[in-house]
Amino acid sequence: MSVRVYGRCPSARQPMASGDGLVVRLRPPNNRLTPDQARAIAAAAQDYGNGLIDLPARANLQLRGVRAQTHAALIAALSPLGLVEPEGSRAPRNIIVTPFADAQTYALADALQRALRTAPDLPHKFGFVIDCGPAPVMGDISGDIRLERSPDGRLLLRATGLALGAPVTKEQAPQAMCDLARWFVDAGGMHEGRGRMAQLIAQGACPKGALAPTDSPAPGLARPLPGVVAQGALVGFEFGQLQGETLAQLATLGPLRLTPWRMLLIEGLRALPDVPGLITDPRDPRLRIFACTGAPGCLQGQGDVRALARWLAPELAPDTTLHVSGCAKGCALPTPADLTLVATPEGVDLIVNGRAGDPPFRRALSPMDILQLPEFS
Incomplete structure (x- = not known):
């Protein structure tokens, strides 16, 4: 099956149509939110969308399920808080600042x-x-x-x-x-x-x-995990998605820093919060699983890949990364994973040490076939 490549990312004023409505992307300056901004986004997600908020790898946010007839009201609600690019301006630049x-x-x-x-x-x-x-x-x-x-x-x-x-x-x-x-x-x-x-x-x-390139950078550090760091508390979310009400609760704890790892950093917090919907255990296998929206939320998704990923999570072998993609675009993870599963009309294709668009090692697997792979216990 061919997939449509859009060649651009959604923005606040130029949302992208998906299977569950419009996707509206917000790019807060320096990837930071004040409590007031976070509360306003939470309210907007619930009032003008379906209440779901994505945390993409660009360290920004996406409101899902926005309706065409409510989009203008959403823009009006968020513009005074500096969360919407000025009307008529060029496309916002993609800048990720370390959290x-x-x-x-x-x-x-x-x-x-x-x-x-x-x-x-x-x-x-x-x-x-x-x-x-x-x-x-x-x-x-x-x-x-x-x-x-x-x-x-x-x-x-x-x-x-x-x-x-x-x-x-x-x-x-x-x-x-x-x-x-x-x-x-x-x-x-x-x-x-x-x-x-x-x-x-x-x-x-x-x-x-x-x-001209002349000097080596310092050796890179490992991807961070949930826990308390010098700047505050890092908390994760299953497949990088949270409810608007969860964001509203976190806004009561302090300013928030967006990260490119499907996590939020709550500034100044010295203990992990007890809020429903968070991943706070650094050993949680869902931190090693990347799954896109899939069907029916994405128009190109060929299956409910998040349900499959959730089902496979308890069986995933330690230190194994898994990417479950609704199509060959692989939006959830552009880099290789140990295992990549791609939904197709015939079943699920398996790619080993590669990306969603790479040639599959095996084709048309069933969920039970997947559990027989050595990477699942």
Whole structure:
């Protein structure tokens, strides 16, 4: 079966139609929410959508089930809180800021936002990753231009696809990131509004001069798990989805930082909260399972993949990652997984150590066939 590739992500003013209504994506500045913003989003999800909120790997939020006749009211409710791009503006830039950021990192992110006002148009999925804690922690998160640190603490600007980066100062970094984006366009990285940095680098392109890669970033850290960290409490959600009422409860505990790992960080909290619908056990197998909306919520989904993922979760072997996709696009996880299951009209296809769009190792499996695989106990 062929799948439709949209080539753009939804936004607040330009939602995307899905099987359960419109999907409205909100990009809070610096991936942070004040309690008032979080409460307003929770209310909007319940008043204008079906009450469900997704946490995509872009460290933002998506309201699901919004109806065409309520979309304008949703925009009017959220615009005064700075959660909607100005009318008539260009598509919002994709910027992910590490949830472990300090004041200097947030200042860099603000400066990048200002510098990008004069940057060229970029593909809708093109993204900037500000990952400049002591060591990179978002190496497995999709992005095109990365700001990281070297082992001795210097800032490095790195194009995704290259092992090395270019040293920059905090004063140079925002404009240098824009310059690297401009190099991407000038080098032919964008075709008909699409393109990614890694694809351009794979063709042999490499920036020169001040952007030339010379230094290695610090070794990356493992993906974080739920627990208490220096900045607050990290809590997870099954398949990155929560109810609006859950978000409203969390808003009573403090400001929230969005993460690209299907988790929220509650600022300043020194103990994990006892709120229904959270994953707080770092050993929970659902943290290693990635499942998209699937049918009937997605128009292209070929099965109820979240029900299948939920059924398989208790049997998944330790340290095994599982991606259950409703189609070959693999929206829930663009990177390889140990096991990938793709729903088709004939059954479920199995891919080993690959992505949803890769050739399957076995085809048309039933749920009971899947349980016989060695990766399930």
